[in-house]
Amino acid sequence: MDVVTFGETMVLFTPDSTGLMRYANYFSRKFGGAESNFAIGLTRLGHQAGWISRVGDDEFGKAMVAFIGGEGVDVSQVKVDESAPTGIYFKELRRANDVRVYYYRKYSAASRMVPEDLDERYIAQAKYLHITGITPALSESCYETVMHGIEIAKKHGVKIVFDPNLRKKLWPEEKARKTLLEIASKADIVLPGIDEAEFMFGQVDLEQLGKRFLEHGASIVVLKVGAKGAYYFTGTESRLVPGFPVEQLVDPVGAGDGFASGFVSGLLDGLSLYDAVQRGNAVGAFATMVSGDVEGLPDRKELEAFLRFENKDVNR
Incomplete structure (x- = not known):
C-alpha cells in the first residue's frame, strides 16, 4: 500500500439549478470527504x-463504500455502524465563484470512530499516512483515533502527511489552533493553505510561516497561496511553484485535496520537490473545473498531457 488515510466521507447533494437552494427542486447525489477525495x-x-472510516448501516453508506471502492481505493477497513447514520451535506451554487456548503454530520457514524478502528498492521505497511484537521474536530474519540494513528506511523517509520483543512464551524478556535499545532508538530510533511497557516501562527509573512512550521517539527512544508501556486520550504531551500490559470472556475471545493494527491503522487514517483508541487498544482486546477469533489480529478494520461502542454507553453 502506498498511502493510508482515514476520516469522514458524506453524501453530497447539489441542486441542479444555480441560485438560492430554497428554490431548488432537483438535486444530484454525489460523495465527498477530504480523505476519500485524496485517496x-x-x-x-x-x-x-x-x-479507513465508519459509515451507517443505510443505503447511503452502502452506496458510498461501493463508489469509493469502485474508484480503486481499498475499503476493506471501513466499518459499518448499526446505530448511527451516514453524514450528508449540501453544496449551494449561488452564482459564479460563490459556493456555499452546509453540513449535517452531528452524531454521524464517522464521528464515532475510535482508536480500535485502526489496524496497526494495515498502517505499518504503507509509505505514507495522510491525516487532515477535520477528523479530530468531529469528536473526542476521533481526536484520540488521530493521535493513535500518528503513534502507529511513528512506531513503524511511516511518513505522516498533514493537511490542516481548517473547519472553524466544527470547533472553538482556540481548541482548533492548539490541536492543529499539536498534529503539525508530529507530521513529516505539512500542507497548509495560507489562511490556515496565518490562523495557526498568527503571522502573515510567508517566509516566516514556512520557517515556523519547520521549527515546529515538519521536514517539508508546502504553503498553498491560491491561484499563485504554492511555496515549498525545507531546511535548505524555499521556492514558489507557480499555479496554472483556470479560465472558468466551476467548483473550488476539493481543490486542496486534489493538490495533496498530486503532490504525494509526485513524491511516490520520486520527483523533485518542485515537480511534485507542480503536479499538485495541476491536479488542484483540474479539480476546480468540474462540479463535484472528485469528478474533475485527472488520470495519469490526462495529467501528463496537461503538464507537457503547459510546460512547453512556458518554455517558448
Whole structure:
C-alpha cells in the first residue's frame, strides 16, 4: 500500500439549478470527504490507497463504500455502524465563484470512530499516512483515533502527511489552533493553505510561516497561496511553484485535496520537490473545473498531457 488515510466521507447533494437552494427542486447525489477525495486522486494516478472510516448501516453508506471502492481505493477497513447514520451535506451554487456548503454530520457514524478502528498492521505497511484537521474536530474519540494513528506511523517509520483543512464551524478556535499545532508538530510533511497557516501562527509573512512550521517539527512544508501556486520550504531551500490559470472556475471545493494527491503522487514517483508541487498544482486546477469533489480529478494520461502542454507553453 502506498498511502493510508482515514476520516469522514458524506453524501453530497447539489441542486441542479444555480441560485438560492430554497428554490431548488432537483438535486444530484454525489460523495465527498477530504480523505476519500485524496485517496481517489491517488488511485486515478495509478497508486495504491486505502481509506479507513465508519459509515451507517443505510443505503447511503452502502452506496458510498461501493463508489469509493469502485474508484480503486481499498475499503476493506471501513466499518459499518448499526446505530448511527451516514453524514450528508449540501453544496449551494449561488452564482459564479460563490459556493456555499452546509453540513449535517452531528452524531454521524464517522464521528464515532475510535482508536480500535485502526489496524496497526494495515498502517505499518504503507509509505505514507495522510491525516487532515477535520477528523479530530468531529469528536473526542476521533481526536484520540488521530493521535493513535500518528503513534502507529511513528512506531513503524511511516511518513505522516498533514493537511490542516481548517473547519472553524466544527470547533472553538482556540481548541482548533492548539490541536492543529499539536498534529503539525508530529507530521513529516505539512500542507497548509495560507489562511490556515496565518490562523495557526498568527503571522502573515510567508517566509516566516514556512520557517515556523519547520521549527515546529515538519521536514517539508508546502504553503498553498491560491491561484499563485504554492511555496515549498525545507531546511535548505524555499521556492514558489507557480499555479496554472483556470479560465472558468466551476467548483473550488476539493481543490486542496486534489493538490495533496498530486503532490504525494509526485513524491511516490520520486520527483523533485518542485515537480511534485507542480503536479499538485495541476491536479488542484483540474479539480476546480468540474462540479463535484472528485469528478474533475485527472488520470495519469490526462495529467501528463496537461503538464507537457503547459510546460512547453512556458518554455517558448
